[in-house]
Amino acid sequence: MGTLTHATADPTAVDPTIADPSAVDPTAPGTLLRLATAGSVDDGKSTLVGRLLYDSKSVLADQWDAIERVSAGRGQESADLALLTDGLRAEREQGITIDVAYRYFATQTRSFILADCPGHVQYTRNTVTGASTADAVVLLVDARKGLLEQTRRHLAVVGLLRVPHVVVAVNKIDLVDYSRDRFTELAEEIRAAAVSLGVPHVHPIPVSALVGDNVVTRAEQTMPWYEGPSLLELLESLPVADDPAGEAFRMPVQSVLRPQGAAVSAEYAEYRGYAGQVAAGVVRVGDPVVILPSGLRTTVEGIDTPDGELVEAFAPQSVVVRLSDDIDVARGDLIAAATDAPVPVKDLTGTVSWLSDQPLRPGARVLLKHTTRTVRAIVAEVTGRLDLDSGQTSPADLLELNDIGTVRVRLAEPIVAEDYATSRRTGAFLLIDAHDGNTLAAGMTGTP
Structure with missing residues (x-):
């Protein structure tokens, strides 16, 4: 997204690395953007999402009527935009976001899948879930409060998850009189914190979710000093990075298809295929592949879908692969390109976001789920914990709820x-x- 980490960068200027939204071809592959929001409590995140949906005309009339009725019943003079995303009864009663709320909307330029994540510390695990598949994260910061511990935690999470694009919406800018100085101060603080927590590039935007300034349309009257795009304009122009089709072929086997029984026709009596989603790369009929962890080698004989056979398949398509040889392949195996195959391991070093109330200590016996494979495991060592203030990992012998640390x-x-x-x-x-069966941690192999 451009190098915005220099202290001398003008936060109000247009980032030259951001593409012109009009140049994005809506019919081209990759125009779907998976988007997640994150932030601290009471930063106006749900209101921002509601404003984004409403001003982009992505709210149905009957849904808006229901929001107006609920708002009026609470004695509010205008519709509460946060209700567009806070769908659980507990969320509406408490006025907070608890679960990840998924919303789908589209503009003339791009389609979006939006995950509105909670801001409370005890729901950090839900934020990890929402951000894990995101192409971009919009992180909110209250212009009055600045960066908080939870803001830093969310920056650390998106850094570890290597989310390709991080946009920081400095919200409630109207409550600081649309101050350019305050925005500039926060933008520099945000950049410094982001770099220390493993996020090399961020794009700050001053917004007012309640009023609608700089959310869908640019706030030229209230913020003439800001020359950058509105939030929606920026989201429409972001390239979808981390294209899995550019990687070596990988497909975890979800299930083995082998029709049986008297009703099976002679044509399919000997059928044997391996179903799964292509996780990375491209596979073509005739390609040599290796089955892991067994190491058996064969070639691709055919690629099937409900709509017929394919000559090639690419991420993230779900397909059935037929192999030339009758070899032992089971759920949890990985079909990989024979020329660039990874090496199976029984010792794993990784970074985890600990999501359980019970502390993680060495010796803990767990299950480790990786793609479609689940194996028994033991945590041999807790080697460190991330300091959210310094961005450094310090020695530790246990991890507690919401800690981010390294383990073996x-x-x-x-x-x-x-x-x-x-x-x-x-x-x-x-x-x-x-x-x-509860999830204890989300992990990433390797160290930050």
Whole structure:
């Protein structure tokens, strides 16, 4: 998104690396943007999302009527835009976001899948979920309060998850009299914090979600000093980075398809295919592949979909792959390009965001889920904890709720994990409680 980390950068100027929204071809591949929002409590995040939906004309008339009725019943003079995303009863009653709310909307330029994530510390785990598949994250900062601990935690999370684009919406700018000096001060503070927490590039935008300034349309009257795009203009112009089709071919096997029974026709009696979603790269009929972790080699005989056969498939398509040889392939195996295959491992070093109320200590027995494979594991060592103020990892022997730290895990069976910096899809894993099935941690292989 451009180098915006220099202290001398003018935060009110147009970033020359941001493409002209009119230049984006809505029919071209990759125009879908997966977007997540994050921020601290009471920063106006749900209101910003509501404003984005309303001003982009993405709210149905009957839905808006319901919002107006609820708002009027509360004695509010105008419709509460936050209600467009706070869908749970508990959220409406408490006035906070608890769960990740997914919304779908589109403009003439681009389609969006938006995950509105909670701001409270106890719901950080939900923010990890929402940001894990995002192409871009919009992080809110209250112009009056500045950066808070939770803001830094969210910056650390998006840095670890390597979200390609991070936009910081400095909200409630109207409550500081649209001050250019205040925005400039916060923009520099945001850049410094982002770099220390592993986020090399951020794009700050001054907005007022309540009034609508700089959300969909530029606020030329209230902020003539700001020359950059509005939030929506920026989101429409962001390139979708981390294209999995540009990586080496990887497909975790979800299930083995082998029709059986008297009703099966003679044509499909010998059918055997391996279903899954292409996690990375492109595969073509005739390509040599290797099955991991067994290491058996074969070639691709065919690629099937419900709509018929394909000559090639690419990420993130879901397909059925047929192989030339009748070899042992099961759920949890990985079909990979034979010329650039990863090496299975039984020792894993990674960074985790700890999501459980119970502390993580060395010796903990867990399940590790990686793509479609789940194996028994033991946490051999907790090696460090991230300091959210300094951005440095310091020695630690345990992790507590919402801590981000580094661990070494020993596995009962090998998995085919790649460095998260290389592939977000094959470098991510979960730690799961073997007794109740609850997710304990979201992890990324390698160290930050």
